[in-house]
Amino acid sequence: MSLTEETSARAVLPDAEAFTLIDASGAAVPIDRRRGYELPDVEVLKELYRRMVIARRWETQVTALTRQGRLSTYPSARGQEASEIGTVMAMQETDWLFPTYRDSIAVGTRGVVTAELLSGFRGDWHSGWDPKEHRIAPQATPLATQVLHAVGLAMAAKLKGDPIATVTFIGDGATSEGDAHEGFNFAGVWQTPTVFIIQNNQFAISVPIAKQTRARMLADKAVGYGIPGYHVDGNDIAAVFAVVTEALDRARSGGGPTMIECLTYRIEPHTNSDDPSRYRDAADVEAWKARDPIARLERYLTTEGALDDELRASIEEESERIAAAMREAMNREPAIDPMELFEHVYNEPRASLLEQRDALKAELEDAHDAGAVS
């Protein structure tokens, strides 16, 4: 059965073997195993490589800054760059993204600057960017709630006749939440232009996937919603990019939603306060590092003669520059204004909030005066 033959009209169980275009050794799989997909153009692959290298360097820097206490916490997507970057690079500017707390590199790749992107983890405001400007919803911290928002926005676009799609990331653990089910079901019934990217990184903090579902794999769930489901090697950005591109094209042209499970692995702890030694073997982590998404694409591009030392050095230099700029931005104290706490809750100012704001203002002025005297 070919993936490309699947339509939303009659969903079928996806192939058990995760779809791959470039395998862990960095070799392109034979044409008869490409299920009708073509390898992305080499210039596209070079750009995907560049974006992944920058994202990893940036995220390494964020993790370091978190250890230094500049951020209150940070959930890393190290090892998941192919799923994250492959997905957003397949999107068009007018498509909307609904990310979770783990998808900062996807948000950054779509163009949100560091100071706005890390606002929530740094603690100066819950969400720092303008969702309408970037077409990116705030990162969802509750699990799976954003799935419904993505379906709703897609429904609105469909009703207005706008040819856009929405994409939401969701983790393996979050597929157990009721909102995931409701989102998949509403999307199927309403045939909304929505692509669900399930990043199966195998752990929900400490709980392995086997304790989340009895299903053969998460992509199997799609059949119950009457929508196409795909099981993709989430560490192969060529496969992710190809399958997501096709799903988005189908969504924008009225073909309805798609569920894509990206099989990947969370290399880092859940956050800096987690201790993975309590629930997984270090050997497993090492085995997954051997399937690293960046290393395999680097090998492929090098073999193809598309990536030489000069280009590699220039991308590394660019990454260092971006990391340095980010470090500098994060070392500047963010501007916070306690009066702003009361500003955005309602469109119409409320008397009770204004009273509380004025009370806080007086309290701060008193404290300031007392400090000046002593």
Added chain:
Amino acid sequence: MAKTAKPLTMAAALNSAMRDALDEDPNVVIFGEDVGQLGGVFRVTSGLLAEFGEDRVWDSPLAESGIIGTAIGMAMYGMRPIVEMQFDAFSYPAFEQIVSHVAKMRNRTRGRVSLPIVIRIPTSGGIGGVEHHSDSSEAYWTHTPGLTVVTPSNPADAYSMLREAIASDDPVIFLEPKSHYWMKEGTEQSGPPLPMNKAAVVREGTDVTLISYGPTVAVALKTAELAEEEDLSVEVIDLRSLSPFDDETVCASVRKTSRSVVIHEAAQFGGYGAEVAARVTEREFYHLAAPILRITGADIPFPAPLLEKYYLPTPERILNAMSTWEWDD
């Protein structure tokens, strides 16, 4: 402005409000459980699907969190969804979407994303409903910053307040007293509609202020009539808006009367009446001749149909409570 002729019942008034809003603004849509073909289990959306078509009014899958969650996405894209929760207790599956997202979106995005969503919830008891069909959920919502919570007590308010709620850029919890759906007009005030966020003095008096809302306004008015026979002049306030709270109107009344009772159907402990009593006491303590009393449902789950009459506030219970005060004159 109402284009429709004067409605007869609260259900018809609500229906007219939605029809006029659908007519005026292409971004207004209605969806929920049974709101399309059937016209809602209380027929409040009756005829709207036929008139406006399935792109504007439709039946959704049966999932309250899904209804609210998708309404959020639609509102982010410029639509103004009106959704129905069918019954109070059936809104609880949507609690997370309402409390964590509907209420917080504007604040967390620094005012960049407003959610103009109206969540209609048939509320309270008095209709002999089976279990889970008669809850009063207002305290859950009023305790949540970011939500506007209103409840009409008569058909004219139902029309004007729902129009205002739909036009609001902030999310509104719109509690519809289900025992009043078939209430005919006639109790409302004449003149231009009062803004949604203002309380109404629906009966003037000088001795006692009864603070009521939604289904208990009728109970308070009946109490006032009975009290008149005992030469007590009772003022009745219909709060209309539970959040924000109209301190000005309520406090002015209590300063005048110096005595007050808050009346609601919901359980007492941690209930909305506690907030009213506390904030009025904080502001008007030196004008009070007696403690503010609360006549409410008991601190028990809402009773089975044959027992609800023992639970719901009655004029007799309110009059008895008033008689426990010391009266100098």
